[in-house]
Amino acid sequence: MNAKDAAPAKADTDKSATLSVGGRQTQMPIRSGTVGPDVIDVGRLYRDTGCFTYDPGFTSTANCSSKITYIDGDKGVLLYRGYPIDQLAESSNFVEVCYLLLYGELPTRPQRESFVTTITRHTMVHEQMTRFFSGFRRDAHPMAVMCGSVGALSAFYHDSTDINDPHQRVVASHRLVAKMPTLAAMAYKYSVGQPFIYPRNDLDYTSNFLQMCFAVPCEPYIVNPVVSKALDRILILHADHEQNASTSTVRLAGSSGANPFACIAAGIACLWGPAHGGANEAALKMLEEIGTVDRVPEYVKKAKDKNSEFRLMGFGHRVYKNYDPRAKVMQQTCHEVLDALGVKDQQLLKVAMELERIALQDDYFVEKKLYPNIDFYSGITLRAMGFPTSMFTVLFAVARTVGWVSQWKEMIEDPEQKIGRPRQLYIGASERPYVPVERRG
Ligand code: SDX
Numbered sequence: 001m002n003a004k005d006a007a008p009a010k011a012d013t014d015k016s017a018t019l020s021v022g023g024r025q026t027q028m029p030i031r032s033g034t035v036g037p038d039v040i041d042v043g044r045l046y047r048d049t050g051c052f053t054y055d056p057g058f059t060s061t062a063n064c065s066s067k068i069t070y071i072d073g074d075k076g077v078l079l080y081r082g083y084p085i086d087q088l089a090e091s092s093n094f095v096e097v098c099y100l101l102l103y104g105e106l107p108t109r110p111q112r113e114s115f116v117t118t119i120t121r122h123t124m125v126h127e128q129m130t131r132f133f134s135g136f137r138r139d140a141h142p143m144a145v146m147c148g149s150v151g152a153l154s155a156f157y158h159d160s161t162d163i164n165d166p167h168q169r170v171v172a173s174h175r176l177v178a179k180m181p182t183l184a185a186m187a188y189k190y191s192v193g194q195p196f197i198y199p200r201n202d203l204d205y206t207s208n209f210l211q212m213c214f215a216v217p218c219e220p221y222i223v224n225p226v227v228s229k230a231l232d233r234i235l236i237l238h239a240d241h242e243q244n245a246s247t248s249t250v251r252l253a254g255s256s257g258a259n260p261f262a263c264i265a266a267g268i269a270c271l272w273g274p275a276h277g278g279a280n281e282a283a284l285k286m287l288e289e290i291g292t293v294d295r296v297p298e299y300v301k302k303a304k305d306k307n308s309e310f311r312l313m314g315f316g317h318r319v320y321k322n323y324d325p326r327a328k329v330m331q332q333t334c335h336e337v338l339d340a341l342g343v344k345d346q347q348l349l350k351v352a353m354e355l356e357r358i359a360l361q362d363d364y365f366v367e368k369k370l371y372p373n374i375d376f377y378s379g380i381t382l383r384a385m386g387f388p389t390s391m392f393t394v395l396f397a398v399a400r401t402v403g404w405v406s407q408w409k410e411m412i413e414d415p416e417q418k419i420g421r422p423r424q425l426y427i428g429a430s431e432r433p434y435v436p437v438e439r440r441g
Pocket of ligand 1 (some may be wrong): 275277373
């Protein structure tokens with residue numbers, strides 16, 4: 001059945017909300033999902049009352065229905081297509097999770113083998129892509145390079161930009177999942193002045209990414225299985241997260257009919273912000289600035305100071321008002337990787353753990369329900385693996401691409417979807433006549 005034909009979730013006929021505006025009552029249907037908060041359908045509010053809703057930052061606004069990821073922020077629950085994140089991190093692998101997010105079910109063995117082959121065969125980029133990189137300064141931030149190079153994919157793959165063709169949507173999704181590690185590795189190699197390393201079809205997705213980043217033509221590169229397994233788990237943790245800022249950006253860009261490569265480039269741009277995916281880079285820089293355990297109280301004090309712009313990067317979350325379940329797995333992975341690599345510089349980990357210990361006991365953080373999020377421990381782990389700080393958000397983008405394309409595909413196939421076009425509360429000047437310059441005082 002064509003997904004467009006799928007009937008939208010029905011409103012619960014016996015549940016509605018009544019709103020009184022100017023003495024006039026308006027009924028709005030209430031819709032329930034499989035699990036989680038009901039929604040009040042305000043689609044007819046403006047027509048019935050002449051009013052808009054007002055919700056900066058969308059703190060109480062659902063902009064779509066989705067079957068992909070469910071988060072319970074109070075209980076610290078995260079499900080990908082119903083499967084708990086800790087079970088997937090423990091027992092699955094990133095490419096299998098990509099299949100799950102894209103197609104809704106865990107693959108059978110033949111389905112998984114076919115999907116792995118498809119993704120593997122799409123990892124190369126058009127050879128002319130390499131010329132884009134020489135246009136960037138060597139010290140360009142890799143996220144700037146990713147914004148440019150991923151958007152440029154639109155110029156190469158015209159046979160998968162027609163969003164109305166289901167086959168082209170699938171090909172574009174596969175190309176994006178497959179090529180992000182290649183482009184990310186090229187951005188890194190370019191920044192360190194080393195030659196690009198081609199993908200290898202004999203390696204799994206994450207091992208291939210590691211060899212494209214760290215191999216050099218002069219000698220064989222041996223993938224460290226501990227690092228590969230840990231990075232694969234980190235990619236799983238970052239793969240999708242409901243309607244976060246960058247996913248909402250991808251959905252909004254896609255709602256106009258823009259091609260998927262351009263939409264993902266928009267998502268990368270949004271993810272770059274330090275309040276979002278850029279927090280992993282900012283968190284590590286914060287830990288380095290704190291430097292030693294004895295300076296932690298000074299920074300906790302700064303974070304609580306209303307007059308200070310300083311925030312504990314890697315702390316707090318719009319949805320999680322409990323411990324981010326991904327942060328728990330991230331902390332465990334951090335310990336495993338540092339131990340396995342015999343990383344002596346565990347000073348940053350000590351600072352992070354002391355920061356967490358103090359913050360979780362402090363009334364300010366407890367009352368505001370601020371806990372470590374996924375970005376708090378990821379930086380320490382990625383640095384121990386050999387990635388520079390500037391690559392941390394790029395790795396986040398590599399992982400999140402499958403979430404973005406899954407959400408984009410769901411949006412395109414949603415019978416309710418239309419171009420996103422929010423309204424506003426206008427607080428500017430009332431209408432006034434033009435004043436010629438000679439009369440402007
Ligand atoms: C990600 O949405 C997602 O799902 C995102 C993500 C994903 O997977 O896609 O999970 C990935 O982006 C994780 C978040 C990474 N960002 C950071 O770690 C940056 C530091 N955190 C904050 O900037 C903040 O917590 C946000 C942006 C994450 C959430 O901001 P909100 O929900 O808008 O909350 P807020 O800014 O209104 O803060 C509520 C209160 C404020 O105090 P009051 O004005 O009420 O007195 O808590 C305070 C804030 O000042 N606060 C912090 C704080 N975070 C919030 N105080 C100190 N340190 C912090 N980190």
